[in-house]
Amino acid sequence: MAENRRRYEEELLLCCNGQPRWTRRRIQEVIDILELFEQKPQLHVRRTSNDYFYAKTYEIIQKSGQKYLALKRKSKSDRLIQVLAFEDYYDVLSEIHRKTGHVGRDKTMRTAKKTYTLPVWAVNSFLKMCMTCQNKKGCKKTKLIESP
Template sequence: MELEKKFTEELYKRYQQTQRCLLPKEKYFGIIDELKQLQPQAKKTSRQYKLLARYEVLQCGHMEKLIKKRTTPEDSPIYFVTIEDTFDIIKTAHIATGHGGRDRMLKEL
């Protein structure tokens, strides 16, 4: 548990330096809500156009996931994850590869 806490704290420090690659939960769900509320015919701001160009919301059962905008629906989705969920995802991939190294984990992810 201590390792997870240190890892998450380090990610938050990096988020404070540059807010480009990391998403805390509130920002992640805020983007999903904003995308869902956009009306097709309504006038949009430049921020809304940027969100539409970069993100998509994928419905997985009762869950909604934020993914990178796909060029075609057949493309595999690339998921965005929150800072809080990053440790668990990396740990799961590490165990699934038999405690493999970085390259084997990247293939798993």
């Protein structure tokens, strides 16, 4: 299991090509910015355009006494979509993929997107390493061209 995780994380680093990632540290920084956003007027500190961007786009949720970052909902009845840290992709995808019965990229992605932010390339990389899915695919069929 640890070997699969290591290989998966190496694959992800190749796939994301230096694009910014939501790491646990970055998520905590945004949570800190959002918490300070409300206090700034009382502290006589100007809010920045970044402050407004984060306040408009994200919200803080609490589960079991822990703070998480989520996409901002239009109403309280909307589903919470948690911003998932890069370091947690493997664990979350393992659980979702196992629970859905190794159903493939689209259904795994649809199930994950109900609860988490997750890039398609992360799901694709995970599925490439799933031996059950690879065995399900079987051998590729080739078409024979008949001569006239």
